[in-house]
Ligand code: PEP
């Protein structure tokens with residue numbers, strides 16, 4: 059089975075009806091880009107940059123260290139795009155002990171909120187990412203956005219970082235694309251603002267589920283309530299893919315749902331054409347993609363999306379598998 063999958067490394071991910079699907083890799087450290095490349099990922103859809111910052115007793119990586127790490131991943135991907143997510147610390151990924159003492163870490167000063175509160179730390183990272191963009195295609199992905207002013211402030215900081223580099227005559231991609239993680243229900247409910255201000259969207263289903271269903275993703279006691287196909291989640295995904303398509307901007311999924319083979323037919327049928335997942339899952343998903351005829355999915359997907367009954371949804375998803 060493994061050997062058969064290995065043969066798919068160089069095959070492009072295209073459905074039976076000829077629709078190309080972009081299968082991207084999630085990485086946490088630059089050395090993971092090698093694994094992404096080995097399974098023939100179309101690029102890195104999510105580089106969780108916080109892993110460069112964690113486990114260092116609060117000592118921050120310098121601009122130079124970060125630049126080297128980002129550049130290494132860009133070089134490893136050999137011309138395929140690398141989407142670097144800015145620091146997403148807090149909640150399940152504490153930077154140091156102090157983080158754990160916040161009242162409610164998941165609702166606290168995490169991710170972009172933290173970065174906007176620490177402008178020097180954020181500028182350092184933005185400069186490092188921009189510098190790496192001179193060595194191959196790079197995109198910047200911003201986690202946990204919900205307010206318009208956060209988007210504006212973030213874009214302002216990126217402009218500031220570019221300005222600083224330009225003054226020093228340091229090369230970067232002036233047209234670098236900037237995208238938002240869609241992982242807070244408020245972001246979905248204000249999509250017109252997101253698609254207006256940003257170049258692309260990437261759905262973080264892990265947090266979107268956590269915040270929509272009010273279930274701590276790390277709390278075992280409520281793990282049985284963590285339902286990735288809850289009707290509310292399907293509606294949010296549907297709204298996001300439709301808004302992105304209407305605005306003609308790229309949308310992907312980079313949360314756990316993207317690498318779950320049980321859901322591949324559902325997600326493609328809903329209109330998603332880019333999925334980012336751990337490299338270890340990519341070939342299996344590719345094989346599934348190659349077995350899908352999108353035309354056959356249309357009617358059953360419509361039925362699933364019309365339903366608010368979990369049993370009907372589950373049954374509908376099982377039915378997709380038989381097509
Ligand atoms: C997500 O929330 O789905 C996501 C991709 O980001 P993380 O798991 O790193 O929070």
Ligand code: MG
Nearest residue numbers: 241262264265
């Ligand atoms: Mg997240």
